[in-house]
Amino acid sequence: MLDIKNFTKVTLEKLKKINTGDQLELLTYKKDRKIIITKTDYSKFHIIEDGFEYNEFRNIDIKNLEKILKKLKKLEFPRSNKFFLKIINKKDSNEQISFKLI
Structure with a gap:
């Protein structure tokens, strides 16, 4: 769990470190709303908002x-x-998906 004050800063730092094709999921405490960010290219991203709106x-x-x-x-x-x-x-290569919850 991370503090909401660092929401944008932490997200941008993590996005710079992940590889192309990897994803970040940002979830609320109740995990009923989320934002999924996929790194499609070195500086291009795909964002899915799935919560109050889609x-x-x-x-x-x-x-x-x-x-x-x-x-x-x-x-x-x-x-x-x-x-x-x-x-x-x-x-x-193996179509395996692994994740790390921070």
Whole structure:
């Protein structure tokens, strides 16, 4: 569980470190709402908002990603103090999926 004050900062740091094809899942404490961010290219991302509303954003660059994250934080995590961050690593060779909950 991470503090909501560091929502954008931590998310952007983790996205820079993951490989292409990997995903980040940002979940509320109750895990009823989530934001899934997939790294499609070195600087392009695919965002799925699955909670209060369902939206998809494709081919988002880093500058727009930060703006969208701030808006989604207010919409999907309005009264949250903590959030979960899950890293999902996709391995192409065996189609195995592993994840790490932070």
